[in-house]
Amino acid sequence: MTTIAELPPGFVDKVLSAQSTFRSVMDAMARPGSVQRIVPMAGAPDTMMRGTAAIALTLFDHDTPLWLDARMVESSDLVKWLKFHTGAPVVQDCSIASFALISDGTALPPLDRFALGTSEYPDRSTTVIIQVDSLASGRGFELRGPGIDGVATLQASIKPFDLFERLRINEALFPRGIDVVLVADDAVVAIPRTTRVVSKGS
Amino acid sequence: MNAPAYNFAYLDEQTKRMIRRAILKAIAIPGYQVPFASREMPMPYGWGTGGVQVTAAILGPRDVLKVIDQGSDDTTNAISIRKFFAKTAGVATTTATAEATVIQTRHRIPETALRENQVLVYQVPIPEPLRFLEPRETETRRMHALAEYGLMHVKLYEDIARFGHIATAYAYPVKVNARYVMDPSPTPKFDNPKMDNCPALQLFGAGREKRIYAIPPYTQVVSLDFEDHPFEPYRFNAPCALCGAEDSYLDEIVTDDQGGRMFVCSDTDYCEGRQAAGHHGSLSAAPYREKAGSHG
């Protein structure tokens, strides 16, 4: 058993670290496909990347029900760390989650099981945070949509391999939909529901 | 020295988290008004508490902040908001549009073209463009959900029938990303085209009405109009009396009690920058210049 005192620490400077991390995530969301860096570092429990840990400390609290994938739920240290540092309630039902954390993309649930928002309140949807192998190399993807000047190109190694095919549900659902944040170590890329992706192959 | 008695940028961390989450959703759903739990700020509602809360949630110590009110950096409102953030967040402030990373504004978009590394934060009094047609929130929400904007077009067309043109000169409604009709806040319609395909992120905060909305960079923003009555950005047909600009939005200033008047740029930073670069209007032309001109 790990005691609270033995858990990895949060931010050294909570206020400025959260501000800096938020601006990276905001820039990522405003410019889909662009790779933003998360600078402030916190301790991260096993199976959680340091970028994910910083985002959790910045955006999660007792008002944000949180869904964790099976690999994360199995880590009692990770669950304790999240509870201690953020207070976010961990829920079993992903359709009521504000955020979902995915460490094993191959086990990503069908996206329509998450909260998609309603026509009147499309913002009441799950933001799905997926840890991926790389946001610097891998398959090439062409992205279009608000926030992008023409076409943005993303090189990424992502599981599930068909993530962008699955995200095509956003086209029919809009303004409801799923916003995705991809994390690889300290790099972050956002794919909001307005982004349309064309795979370029390898 | 004692530790400061206030939080960084005034707001507590829980409030910032809530506003930050609302901002992310607003960016993901361009033009949609995200409800948020607006906080009391140490200034009255008319002073832009919505914009102030958005600015407080994004501002960091490395930002350079500009605050404008009707185009001017030097009104009481602009000065007090600038001082508020200089004190609570220790940020550098500027009046130069080109130097700013965050620009909070009431009623204008700067004339100097905005860039990718800038965020424009609007203070919004009434965020709901359909409110004057429909007072019930449940109804306006339903109309947005169904993209049922026919009534708005009918209202604009009634203007044309009565006045021969669309009479709305401020808060002229726009459609964002071909989906949501949005109120651009009480900016003159002259500024509407600047919102379209803008490299900077645009965020809107309404404090009393508790709404945050956004236009991501490079997003289509179209002013509502009709094929036979296309949108026209209005401007007084005159050059600025101080800098001679013929492309800027002008304020009409009464100069005496005999009905004398002149037109000057509403954007004081733009006007002063042009004068510093040697541009002159009818009121500011230096004598030696006129002389030089008369010699050919």
Ligand SMILES: [Zn+2]
């Ligand atoms: Zn001028």
